[in-house]
Amino acid sequence: MKSIFSNTKDAFSLKTDFELLRGKFLFNIIQNKFLVKLGTSLTNFSLKFNLPVTSIIKFFVFNHFCGGISEQDCDPTIKKMFDKNVSSVLDFSTEAFKTEDEFDSCYKKKLSIIEFIKNRNEIPFAVFKPTCLGNIHLFEKVTSGISLNPIENAEWNRVVKRFQGVCQKAYDNNVKILIDAEETLVQKAIDDLAVKMMLKYNKDKTIVYNTIQMYRWDRLDYMKKLLKNNTGITFGFKLVRGAYMEKERELAAIMKIKSPICKDKSATDLNFNKGLDFVFNNINKISLVCGSHNEASVLKIMSMMSKNGVLKNDDKIWFGQLYGMSDNITFNLAKEGFNVFKILPFGPVKNLMPYLIRRAEENSSVQGQTGRELQLILNEIKRRKSVNV
Ligand SMILES: Cc1cc2nc3c(=O)[nH]c(=O)nc-3n(C[C@H](O)[C@H](O)[C@H](O)COP(=O)(O)OP(=O)(O)OC[C@H]3O[C@@H](n4cnc5c(N)ncnc54)[C@H](O)[C@@H]3O)c2cc1C
Structure with a gap:
């Protein structure tokens, strides 16, 4: 039986012929690990020595995966997608931040984005990466239970204040907020803060969503314990498989x-499915965002929604994909009436380089995804040619 996700006409209805050809070119390159490594080194070198490569990157890569440099730049894309029933989540690039001034400016930026998106149905969530609000080494120390010296303690208090400030702003403006998950080395500090925020802001509705990485074998137990030990709120969980696999494995090998x-992969898939079963067995206590490009996972959720009598457009369940990937899932879900968004990264090209490099590395290291993207693009190019002859 043909899956609803093989409909490339709707999937790529917003893409011009040129954009499809660019996607074909891009995913052909990304498929090759050697070219990705070479491209990454050349790009880093060029940016370091201020060689004029920004416009080339912007034209070929940035425009495929990102919405623009400012939130206003993203507006045409947001509107076009919303016409197709696809929402957007604006993700300001923040990966390179290291100083207190940068953390403060990032904090202000997150507040201003919430201000920008409040009362806009087409942008139902805000999102932040916790280590954009504070020094990653502090998150590591707090995660491992090492006590902080007085200076670090003051610094950590500022992190907590910023974390809480973003959630408070989201709550005050009725904007749902997604907290990204990061490496295990920093995750416990993030989880503990996220749970505090859920206990404070999720009493009447689900405002705060923490991310659960199901490639971690301990996460199912983690969710079970959370639900057992806390009552009176709705948990917001963004279930993902996880993006830092290779780094995690390398680190574990170094630390023995x-x-x-x-x-x-099949153990991760099984764990992800168990996570979904757990969510649906407790659906009165959990709101779910599924961040995945995996068709089987999305189909499983669709069928569980139907079995449990959850309406397609119930605000309890959202699907999310990254802009520039898996349009076949996003646009076909939207056509069927499900809640679905694209993560739309934006910011200066230089700041978005770590994100773009991660997309390229993730795609070249994870078997299947790039082939899938490329095949869908090729199918659509072929389909358009056949209707034009
Ligand atoms: C909306 C959205 C939000 C996201 N937010 C986050 C976030 O906050 N934090 C984060 O870490 N990631 C995040 N991700 C990325 C996500 O974790 C995955 O890396 C990515 O979506 C690929 O997984 P998949 O379910 O789409 O598809 P698939 O292609 O089915 O799965 C690929 C994933 O399976 C796992 N995997 C692959 N090979 C193996 C192996 N050999 N052993 C064990 N596991 C394996 C890895 O997690 C890999 O990324 C997000 C993704 C989306 C779409």
Whole structure:
């Protein structure tokens, strides 16, 4: 039986012929690990020495995966997607921040984005990466339980204030907020703060969503314990498989500890499915965002919604994909009436380089995804040619 996700006409209805050809070119390159490594080194070198490569990157890569440099730049894309029933989540690039001034400016930026998106149905969530609000080494120390000296303590208090400030602003403006998950080395500090925020802001409705990475074999137990030990709120969980697998494995090997990641892809898939079962067994206590490009996972949720009598457009369940990937899932879900958004990264090209490099590396290291994207683009190019002859 043909899956609803093989409909490339609707999937790529917003893409011009040129944009499809650019996608074909891009995913052909990304498929090749050697070219990705070479491209990454050349780009880093060029940016370091201020060689004029920004416009080339912007034209070929940035415009495929990102919405623009400012939130206003993103507006035409947001509107076009919303016409197709696809919402947007604006993700300001923040990965390179290191100083207190940068953390403060990032904090202000997150507040201003919430101000920008409030009362806009087409942008139902805000999002932030916790280590954009404070020094990653502090998150590491807090995660491992090492006590902080007085200076670090003051610094950590500022992190907590910023974290809480973003959630408070979201709550005050009725904007749902997604907290990204990061490496295991910093995750416990993030989880503990996220749970505090849920206990404070999720009493009447689900405002705060923490991310659960199901490639970690300990996460199902983590969710079970959370629900057992806390009552009176709705938990917001963004279920993902996880984006830092190779880094996690390398680190575990260096530290000679058991890797936090499931032993192989099928173990991750099984764990992800168990996570979904857990969510639906507790659907009166959990709101779910599924961040995935995996068709089987999305189909499983669709079928569980139907079995549990959850309406397609119930605000309890959202699907999300990254802009520039898996349009076949996003636009076909939207056509069927499900809640779905694209993460739309934006910001200066230089700041977005770590994000773009991660997309390229993730795509070249994860078997299947790039082939899938490329095949869909090729199918649509072929389909358009056949209707034009
Ligand atoms: C909306 C959205 C939000 C996201 N937010 C976050 C976030 O906050 N934090 C974060 O870490 N990631 C995040 N991600 C990325 C996500 O974790 C995955 O890396 C990405 O979506 C690929 O997984 P998949 O479910 O789409 O598809 P698939 O292609 O089915 O799965 C690929 C994933 O499976 C896992 N995997 C692959 N090979 C193996 C192996 N050999 N052993 C064990 N596991 C394996 C890895 O997690 C890999 O990324 C987000 C993704 C989306 C779409």
